[in-house]
Amino acid sequence: MSSQESPVPPTTSDQITTMALEAVGATPNPRTRRIVEALIRHTHDFAREVDLQPGELLYAAEFLKRCGDISDASRHEFILLSDVLGLTMVVDTLAAEVSDGALEPSVLGPFYRSGSPLLPNGADLSRGAEADGVPTHVLGRVLAADGRPVGGAELDVWGTNANGLYENVDPNQPDYNLRGRFHTDDQGRFDFWTVKPVSYPVPVDGPVGDLFAATGRSNMRPAHLHVIASADGYSTVVTEFYTDDDEYLDNDAVFGVKSSLVVHYDWITDEKKVAASPRAQPYWELRRDLVLTPGVRTGVEFTAGREESAR
Ligand SMILES: [Fe+2]
DSSP: OOTTSOOOOOOOHHHHHHHHHHHTTTOSSHHHHHHHHHHHHHHHHHHHHHTOOHHHHHHHHHHHHHHHHHOBTTBOHHHHHHHHTTHHHHHHHHHOOOOTTSOOOOOOOTTOOSOOOBOOTTOBOOSSGGGGOSEEEEEEEEEOTTSOBOTTOEEEEEOOOTTSOOGGGOTTSOTTTTEEEEEOOTTOEEEEEEEOOOOEEOOOSSHHHHHHHHHTOOOEEOOEEEEEEEOTTBOOEEEEEEETTOTTTTOOTTOOOOGGGEEOOEEEOOHHHHHHSTTSSOEEEEEOOEEOOBSOOOOOOOOOOOOGGGO
């Protein structure tokens, strides 16, 4: 450069964004191209908005590395991270096509295990018995929007024991305890026994715990029962039912609560009903019909494993 020429101005961050977008402009798959371009635009704008410092970017990289390091077959820190940022609920809510009055989705969570036993209606999911919690009868019908019963629908349900632990991370519980699948009869009816859900903390011994600490948030989830409802000709719904009197209902660590998913349990003491129940003691009863939305039946592309120490 001669002394007469004007000096070249420094490269701007916007020019780098343009180059990065051009670099992926020939991505053959249009969906991949759309996602990667938006990822570049949004992350670059994010850095500009918060004036992200090099040390903070390295901290973020280390944070994600720690999420990977602590994850294994029974622990999925990236799912937990997505859940506690509310991203999971945004994605699931956007993706769901729900008719008015039909069952809405909620978080799958990181504790779903596929392949739980297919059980006859009336079966008890509590294989650990007394220590699992207070017996609870769940019954209702699976219906179409016009009220017609949906026979042969499948409900895949799971929950924690009274200690707030899922069996796959608790060596004190039998394999697949408090998990099971049921099929509705030709009247759309289902019923099963489990234990009353309790509120529980999401794990904070990993990097997501640091996020909770840094933001001063509660890591509690309100009591809930997980359900995946599926049937031929209907959209599969991954959801949870939330207990109406739970103290964390308005403060869910993963933002899963929707008003249509809040349910009420009745305390049953009627002598005849108690005598006929599996443990012959007073129990909770949840009656809830599920309305499905017409659509495509899909599977769930995730399963947790059972922790080594719990095998
Ligand atoms: Fe859960």
